[in-house]
Amino acid sequence: MNIFINIHTNWTIYEWILLGGTLILIFLLTNLATYLLTKDWRFITPITLTYLMSSSIYILLVFLIHLFLASISSFYLIPILAITFLITINWTTLISYYNKFRNNKNFTMLKLNKEYKKDSIRNIVFLTFAILSVSIFLRNNLLYIFIIIYITSVSSIFINTLLVKRFIHD
């Protein structure tokens, strides 16, 4: 718990407002863009839950690293940007695909799910190789940051495909 108390006492209100504002703004804009491109409320749930789950996984990993490996500094904020970036661009492919093909005769939600799953797996493969190749040269905090980015974004992307399957179907 020490880590959370430290963050609470050491952070200025200005930091809280900026970081909170950034995340809330991105969350709202993603939901807005999702609705505008799909005109379907069902798409809001998976992305909302994905963001929430990714933040939970991130907090858990930071806590575990603080507990067993290293002390946490503001360096550990980097994964917030990286995870948001990876989840958002992966999600953009889904809503853009839906926006483009939803009026096609052969379009089904099953096809959308399959296509999204395929794309997500490809992205996970690319992310795995890219992170693995550079991780060989990294140590300590930088390595832990890459581990956090990798585990959180890969699991979030994977969970997101399951959520899409669960919430968006014909």
Next chain:
Amino acid sequence: MRKIKFKKLKISWSKFFGYTLLIAVSSVILLIFLIALPLTEKLTDIVAFDINTSDEFWSKEYFLDLESKDTSDIRKTRNVLFKRLNNYNVEEVSIYQETDLLKAIVKTTKSETYVDELIQNPYRYSIVTRKDNIDFDDEDNTLAQYLEENYDETEFDSQTFRNIYITKLLDSSGEYSYFGLAKVWPITKSSFEDFLKEYEGEYVGINTDGFVTPIYISDNKTFAIPMSIDEESVELIDILYNSGTIPANYEVTSENTLEVEQSDIDYIEITIALFLSIIVIYLYTYFTHIYDKKMILNSLFTTLLSLSLFLVYLKISLYPIQTFILVITAVFIIILSNIIAHNKDSRLNILIAVLVLGIIFNILGIGYIKILGRYLLIIAPICYLSVIGGNAYINKVVEYFKQ
């Protein structure tokens, strides 16, 4: 003698120009790859280019003793100090209360002198007027115009102004210099204009932490504060003026240098690893048949081109970058190029999404997030243009080879 007749040569000008253009583009691409590779700056001394890695971190702790012990003043001081350091792109900042003192810890690659300036000076300012009984033209006392005690306080201070807008203006010698134009809040506008009218054609002063800068009021609409010529110090003054007002005075009672574990990542090793990893990724996709051959070729080329363009940008602009930020950005480039390349229908939306993320993180971000946000704004168009341009180039090359 027999005459030799040559067949009339027919030139297809469109094909000719097509070939010429293709050769020119190929040369440029080759040049981009060459510049991007590590150590190629040693091949020529005609142009200076190299990655300007700034990995020399330093860290310090400062103890600040505030005149006021009011919780609200302490909170405001912490906020303003953090805002100043964040606006100066200081990577790691922590400001908190320890016993009766405020403790600020910084870890950064930025100039130590400027960071010291940002922390050590409260930069509380007010407008002052000259006392009648002081001779400011006395040649034996040239410092008179800079001393706080020679001036009377006015009702105008930092609360009067919305912000200080810094711009270049013609000075009295006819050369362009930096000036800070004071923008007043609507509520104080009329009283401040009356003040300027009253002192038009005279000298007043701006008292900053006890040091007065004399200011000549040339007209009753403008209050222009003269600034330094040096661009980096002007940036610093801009931050000090426009990042909020410290509510109460303070002084730095002590400061200690802290030990920093320096990163030992070698950018040459990392660059080679990145280029190799891209090739390995595409070999994997080739053998696992994730994409067809043409797609793999296009995607491999555009990813390498994106990464090279980014490295060329860094090398030519000599923009300082920390090696680990370079690594993170390179991973972003690999992923982004691949996603843009393989999702034709989403290209523009992905570009917009990354730009929006970049803008938000750059404006609202703190520390490293702010720095990485700026790089998102650079890599988004680079990846997009590399994919569009790279695909067109590959298609043209394939077309010409088939002829």
